[in-house]
Amino acid sequence: MGILDVDHAREIWDALRGNKVRTLLTAFGVFWGIFLLMVMMGSGNGLETGAMQEFAGSAHNSVFMWGQRTTKPYKGFPVGRGIELTNEDVDAVRRQIHEAEIVCPHNQLNGYNGGNPVTRGKKSGGFSVLGEIPDIAKVQSIPIIAGRFLNENDLTERRKVAVIGLRVQDLLFDKGENPIGQSIKVKGVYFMVVGLFKTERTGGDADREMQTVYIPFTTYQQAFHAVGHVDWIGIKARDDASATDAEEKAKALLRERHDVAPDDTRAFGSWNMEKEFKQFSGVFSGIRFLVWTVGLGTLAAGVIGVSNIMLVIVKERTHEIGIRRAMGATPLSITGQIVLEALLLTSSAGYVGLILGMLAIDGVALLTRGSDAEFFKNPGVDIPTALKALVVLIFCGVLAGLMPAWRASRVSTVEALRAL
DSSP, X not given: XXXXXXXXXXXXXXXXXXXXXXXXXHHHHHHHHHHHHHHHHHHHHHHHHHHHGGGTTBOTTEEEEEEOBOXXXXXXXXXXXXXXXXXXHHHHHHHHOTTEEEEEEEEETTSTTOOEEEEETTEEEEXXXXXXXXXXXXXXXXXXEEEOOOOHHHHHTTOOEEEEEHHHHHHHSOTTXXXXXXXXXXXXXXXXXXXXXXOSOOXXXXXXXXXXXXXXXXXXXXHTTOTTEESEEEEEEOTTSOHHHHHHHHHHHHHHHTTXXXXXXXXXXXXXXXXXXXXXXXXXXXXXXXXXXXXXXXXXXXXXXXXXXHHHXXXXXXXXXXXXXXXXXXXXXXXXXXXXXXHXXXXXXXXXHHHHHHHHHHHHHHHHTTOSOTTOOOOOOOHHHHHHHHHHHHHHHHHXXXXXXXXXXXXXXXXXXXXX
């Protein structure tokens, strides 16, 4: 007799059906464990996707620095001296910080988040105006959908050209009008639009980026009376180097150039994308570990229930096991049959939980699609993860049957035949 044939399958069904309430409650424990695991994993993925949109389109190994005010006296200079970065600082960082692959100076009209009146004819809007070099496109993604981005000729010749976001186009141009080759005016200075871009971000970050006007860095300095001035410096580290190391060395260099005390840590501000990304990644690694721990713990409770019910079934079938042993069934075949029964019960309940869990999280994804929930995007469970959960489920099914199977294999034939 094979491990599973028609007669054996009928015996399994009859044994489980013999106590429907007990079987259903046991199966529900396994179902709920895998269902909860799928839902929590899908939700965690949605949170992670939403949070990681903050880093979408930006180099993760980058850092941005700007001058602030000194907090310690040094070389005769008083506390509270303002630090202004210059073109020479940018050149020094390029030459001396070997960890830096790309160094980008930035200028922003009216400071961070400054809304500047940009007009075209009778239409106007308040937008961010940034002076950039072409390499900024290597630090953050700027998907061009029409025209081109800034190039080296624009920088060298100080051309009055601009690359605008989709929101700028919507407010300054008629619907369907091609902005390429048209002129816009920023604080009395005319710029010809040479490119149109979109963003990879979502929510508020996307709105801010779409309301941006990029112009050549050199043109900005000349047109807006900022010759030699730099608002902040962006650094993209080499692939084999750390952005944090580049930041520390660049700050040390800038302190030296501006006569700032070596231990004055607040004279230069910075935002380290690498640190932020690692912190977010660490948080979500912890969340994934917690999800698996809670889900597997719940699943383990269900598996223990399956093991208990199989022990009861083995006890109820002692006489039957004795007859099989008397007819020549080996302990291995008895063990295989009991393990298979536990595996079938666990797998069937768990498979239903797996499918319904994935359907539930897909339903949540459908309901939240297009919503304004910035920190919860595209929840779901990928196929490799679902397969891992299925493997865990099968392993748990085998595990649930081992103890009852061992108990069944040790049943004495004579004692079993006496159990009437």
